[in-house]
Amino acid sequence: MKDLLVILRSSILLPPNTNAKPKPSLSHYSTKLSLSKTQTPPSASRPPLLSAARWDLAAAQRRLRYYTDLASRLAEGGRFEDFAMMAESAVASGVEPADFAAMLSAELVSAGVARMVGEGRVWGVVEVLVRAEKIGIGALKMVGGAAVEAIARECRRIVKGGEVEEAVKLMETLAGFGFSVKEMVEPSEIIGLCVRKHDPSTAIRYACILPHAHILLCTIIHEFGKKGDLVSALTVFEAFKKNSSGPNMYAYRTIIDVCGLCGDYLKSRSIYEELLAKKVTPNIYVFNSLMNVNACDLRYTMHVYKHMRNLGVAADMTSYNILLKSCCLSARVDLAQDIYSEVQRLESTGILKLDLFTYSTIIKVFADAKLWQMALKIKEDMLSAGITPNTVTWSSLISACASAGLAEKAIQLFDEMLLAGCEPNSQCCNALLHACVEACQYDRAFRLFRSWKESGFCKSFGEDYNANKYSNTGVKLAHGNSSNNMSNCTAKSHNLKFPRRVPFTPTTATYNILMKACGTDYYRAKAVMDEMNIVGLSPNYISWSTLIHVYGGSGNVENAVQILSSMRQAGIQPDAIAYTTAIKVCVERKYLKTAFSLFAEMKRYQIKPNLVTYNTLLRARSRYGCLQEVQQCLAIYQDMRKAGYKSNDYYLKQLIEEWCEGVIQNNNQNDGKFISCEETDLGGPHSLLLEKVAAHLHKRNAESVAIDVRGLTKVEARIVVLAVLRMIKENHAQGCPPKDDLFINLGVKIIGTTTAEDKFELEDAIIKLLRDELGLEVILSGTKKVNSVTSFDSYANAEKILVSNRFPAELESSARRPAVLQRLKIPRKSLQFWLRRRISTRR
Structure with a gap:
C-alpha cells in the first residue's frame, strides 16, 4: 500500500483523532492522504457491532467531510492554490467530483472568491475555476451568490474603466462555466463602448455569448450606423450572416437603414441585389427601408416599388408615404397627386387607411410647389377624415402661404393652429415671419417678433378639434394682449378647456429672417445681429451673407466686402454663399474689378465657387472692351466647365462675337456686316467655339500664331479668326508686333x-x-x-x-x-x- 504525503505551506495535516486536543490554526496542519480505497479510517477503533462495509462507508463519508471542510476553510482564507491542490488530491484518491462539490461549503467558498476578487485577483479565481472544471467539479456548484455578485461588480468596474476587451474576455470565460453574464453588465454599456472605440470584433464576441444573439447583433449594427461607422456595421452584418442559417429579413432591413444613416444609398442597393441573387423575396419592411434610403432618387424608388409589386408583395401605408416623400424631394407634384388618388381609392375599398404622415407629406409637396390652395384642400380632407393636424402639418401650410407672399392667410392659419391646441415650434414662427418679409411687411414682422418674445403665445387646450369652429381673432390672438380674445377662444368651442401662455424661443433662423426684414437699413440689421449674440446665439453663414446683402442694397460696397474679413475675425471661414453674395453686390454696383478680385481670393482660399458664382461673373459685363476682359471671362468659363457645371453659352458667345466683330466695325475701308448668332445657327457642341477662342487667346505673345478651325462651322470659324486678329491688334498697340x-x-x-x-x-x-x-x-x-x-x-x-x-x-x-x-x-x-x-x- 502506497501513501501520498501532501505538504501545504511546509506543514503536514494530521488525520482527525477523537482523543486529540483542539486543532490549532490551518497553517499548522499536515495530513497524509492515502491513494487506497481500503485504507483503515483515521478515527477510533472499529465498533464491534458494525459490519465492515458499513464501517468503511461511514469512514469514507467522515473522511470526505473532513477534506471538504478543510478545502472550504482554505478557500475562505483566500488560499485558492491550496484549495485546488486539495480538490485534485481528493479526486485522485477516488472521491467523486460531484460528491466533493456537493460537500463543499458554497458560503465559505463564495466568501473567499469575493475576497479574492475584491483584492483585484479575479483572473486568479478564473484559473482555479478552470482547474476545478478539468477535474470534473462544476464551477457553478462551488460558487454562490456573493461570489457571482463580486465578479459582476468587477466586470462593471472594468467596463467603466474603458477596458471593454478585457471585460468581454472575462465574461466569455464565465459563460463557458455556465454563468449567466447578461445580468452582470448592462448590454447597452458594452455595445456603446465598442461603438465609441470602433471595435466591431469585440462587440460580436460579446453578442455571441448572450441569448438571442441575432437581436443583439442587429442592435449593434444600428448603433454603429448611428455613429456613421458603416464599415464596422458591415463587419457585424457579415458576422451575422456567417452565424445565421439563412437570410434574416430583420438584419437586412437594419443594414439597409444603416446605409441611409451613413449616406451610402448605393451600398443599400448592392445589399438588396445580393438578397435577390440568393433567390430570396424580401418582405415589405425590407422594401420600405430600401425605398426610404433611396427616396432622393425617384426613378430608382419607383423601380423598387414596381419590382415589389411584381414579386407579389403588397404595399402598405408606409410604402405609399415613402413614395410621396420621394415625390416631394423630386418636386414631382403630378406623380404625388396620382399616388394620393391611388391611396384614396384604396382607402375607399377598406384596404388602407390614410394616416397623419400621408396627409402631412402631400401637403408639403404642394407647399414646396407654392400650390397653397391645393395644400389647404388636403387639410380639409384631413379634417374630414377625423385626423388632427400636428405641428409639422401646420408649419407646411403656413410655409405654403408664406412662399406665395400671402401674409394674411399665413397669420390666419397660425391663429387656427393656436385654437386647435397645437403648440407652434420655431419653424412655424419663422414661416410666419418669412410670409411678412415676402409680402414686404417688414414692420409687421418685427411687431410679431417683439410680441411673441414678450408674452409668448396664447394656446388653448381641448380634447377635440372642430374645423368649423375657427376664431377670426386675427393678429391679436397671436400677440396675446387681449383678455377678450382669450375668452372668445373658450366660448366658441365647448371642447376648449383653458388658455395658457406658451413661451417663445427664437432661433438663429428667426434672427436671419428679421435681418432680411431690415431691407437696406444696415444699422438695424447690425443691431439684430448684435441682439443675436446677446441672447447666446451665434450668427451663421446665412446671417453674415444677409448682412452683406443689406450693405450692398444700401450701396455700401466697401463695408459689404469688409464683412468677409469680419467673418474670419469671428472665427467663421466665409463660404461660397458669402463670397457669391459679395460678388453679386459688386457686380450690381459695377465694381467689376473688385468682383473678379473676390473670385481670385476664393481660389486662393480653396473655396469652390457654385453655379451662381460663375453665372454672376460671366454676366457681369454687357460688352467687352479689351483682350484682358475676354481672357478673364473665358478663364472663368473654362474653370466652370472643369468644375462640372453646365451653362447657357449663348450670352457669352454674343459678347465675344461682338468683341470680335469690332475688328471689322472699326475698319473705315469696309464697314463689314455683323453676322449675329441670332441670325445664324452656330451648330456643334456649345462649348467647342468658346474652347477654341480660349485656346487661342491664352497663348503667349512670343508664340507663332496658328489658328485651328477644324470642326467649326463657317460662322464659328469667322469668330475664332476675328478673335485672334483682335488679339494681335491689341498686342501691337501695346508694343508687341507680330513676329511670324x-x-x-x-x-x-x-x-x-x-x-x-x-x-x-x-x-x-x-x-x-x-x-x-x-x-x-x-x-x-x-x-x-x-x-x-x-x-x-x-x-x-x-x-x-x-x-x-x-x-x-x-x-x-x-x-x-x-x-x-x-x-x-x-x-x-x-x-x-x-x-x-x-x-x-x-x-
Whole structure:
C-alpha cells in the first residue's frame, strides 16, 4: 500500500483523532492522504457491532467531510492554490467530483472568491475555476451568490474603466462555466463602448455569448450606423450572416437603414441585389427601408416599388408615404397627386387607411410647389377624415402661404393652429415671419417678433378639434394682449378647456429672417445681429451673407466686402454663399474689378465657387472692351466647365462675337456686316467655339500664331479668326508686333467626298473675310498625302486639282483617295501693313 504525503505551506495535516486536543490554526496542519480505497479510517477503533462495509462507508463519508471542510476553510482564507491542490488530491484518491462539490461549503467558498476578487485577483479565481472544471467539479456548484455578485461588480468596474476587451474576455470565460453574464453588465454599456472605440470584433464576441444573439447583433449594427461607422456595421452584418442559417429579413432591413444613416444609398442597393441573387423575396419592411434610403432618387424608388409589386408583395401605408416623400424631394407634384388618388381609392375599398404622415407629406409637396390652395384642400380632407393636424402639418401650410407672399392667410392659419391646441415650434414662427418679409411687411414682422418674445403665445387646450369652429381673432390672438380674445377662444368651442401662455424661443433662423426684414437699413440689421449674440446665439453663414446683402442694397460696397474679413475675425471661414453674395453686390454696383478680385481670393482660399458664382461673373459685363476682359471671362468659363457645371453659352458667345466683330466695325475701308448668332445657327457642341477662342487667346505673345478651325462651322470659324486678329491688334498697340506669319489650319481634305465640299465652303468664307473685308493677303498652302497607287507630279498640280474641284477619273474609282492638309497663310508683312493702316486711318 502506497501513501501520498501532501505538504501545504511546509506543514503536514494530521488525520482527525477523537482523543486529540483542539486543532490549532490551518497553517499548522499536515495530513497524509492515502491513494487506497481500503485504507483503515483515521478515527477510533472499529465498533464491534458494525459490519465492515458499513464501517468503511461511514469512514469514507467522515473522511470526505473532513477534506471538504478543510478545502472550504482554505478557500475562505483566500488560499485558492491550496484549495485546488486539495480538490485534485481528493479526486485522485477516488472521491467523486460531484460528491466533493456537493460537500463543499458554497458560503465559505463564495466568501473567499469575493475576497479574492475584491483584492483585484479575479483572473486568479478564473484559473482555479478552470482547474476545478478539468477535474470534473462544476464551477457553478462551488460558487454562490456573493461570489457571482463580486465578479459582476468587477466586470462593471472594468467596463467603466474603458477596458471593454478585457471585460468581454472575462465574461466569455464565465459563460463557458455556465454563468449567466447578461445580468452582470448592462448590454447597452458594452455595445456603446465598442461603438465609441470602433471595435466591431469585440462587440460580436460579446453578442455571441448572450441569448438571442441575432437581436443583439442587429442592435449593434444600428448603433454603429448611428455613429456613421458603416464599415464596422458591415463587419457585424457579415458576422451575422456567417452565424445565421439563412437570410434574416430583420438584419437586412437594419443594414439597409444603416446605409441611409451613413449616406451610402448605393451600398443599400448592392445589399438588396445580393438578397435577390440568393433567390430570396424580401418582405415589405425590407422594401420600405430600401425605398426610404433611396427616396432622393425617384426613378430608382419607383423601380423598387414596381419590382415589389411584381414579386407579389403588397404595399402598405408606409410604402405609399415613402413614395410621396420621394415625390416631394423630386418636386414631382403630378406623380404625388396620382399616388394620393391611388391611396384614396384604396382607402375607399377598406384596404388602407390614410394616416397623419400621408396627409402631412402631400401637403408639403404642394407647399414646396407654392400650390397653397391645393395644400389647404388636403387639410380639409384631413379634417374630414377625423385626423388632427400636428405641428409639422401646420408649419407646411403656413410655409405654403408664406412662399406665395400671402401674409394674411399665413397669420390666419397660425391663429387656427393656436385654437386647435397645437403648440407652434420655431419653424412655424419663422414661416410666419418669412410670409411678412415676402409680402414686404417688414414692420409687421418685427411687431410679431417683439410680441411673441414678450408674452409668448396664447394656446388653448381641448380634447377635440372642430374645423368649423375657427376664431377670426386675427393678429391679436397671436400677440396675446387681449383678455377678450382669450375668452372668445373658450366660448366658441365647448371642447376648449383653458388658455395658457406658451413661451417663445427664437432661433438663429428667426434672427436671419428679421435681418432680411431690415431691407437696406444696415444699422438695424447690425443691431439684430448684435441682439443675436446677446441672447447666446451665434450668427451663421446665412446671417453674415444677409448682412452683406443689406450693405450692398444700401450701396455700401466697401463695408459689404469688409464683412468677409469680419467673418474670419469671428472665427467663421466665409463660404461660397458669402463670397457669391459679395460678388453679386459688386457686380450690381459695377465694381467689376473688385468682383473678379473676390473670385481670385476664393481660389486662393480653396473655396469652390457654385453655379451662381460663375453665372454672376460671366454676366457681369454687357460688352467687352479689351483682350484682358475676354481672357478673364473665358478663364472663368473654362474653370466652370472643369468644375462640372453646365451653362447657357449663348450670352457669352454674343459678347465675344461682338468683341470680335469690332475688328471689322472699326475698319473705315469696309464697314463689314455683323453676322449675329441670332441670325445664324452656330451648330456643334456649345462649348467647342468658346474652347477654341480660349485656346487661342491664352497663348503667349512670343508664340507663332496658328489658328485651328477644324470642326467649326463657317460662322464659328469667322469668330475664332476675328478673335485672334483682335488679339494681335491689341498686342501691337501695346508694343508687341507680330513676329511670324499667321497660319489658319483648315484640316485634311479628301478628294471627291462631301466633306471636301464643306471644306471648300469654309475655305471660301475665310478667304472672303480676310481678303474682301479686311484687305489682308492670303496664300493657299498645304502638304499632300497620297496613296501608294496614285501620286501627283507636284504639289502645284494637287493644289490645282483641289481648287478647281476636278480630279482624274481613275481617282474616282480608287478606294484610297489622296488627302491634303489644307492651310491658309497670312504673311507677316501683310499683317504689319494692315495694322499700320488701321492706326493711320484712326489718326
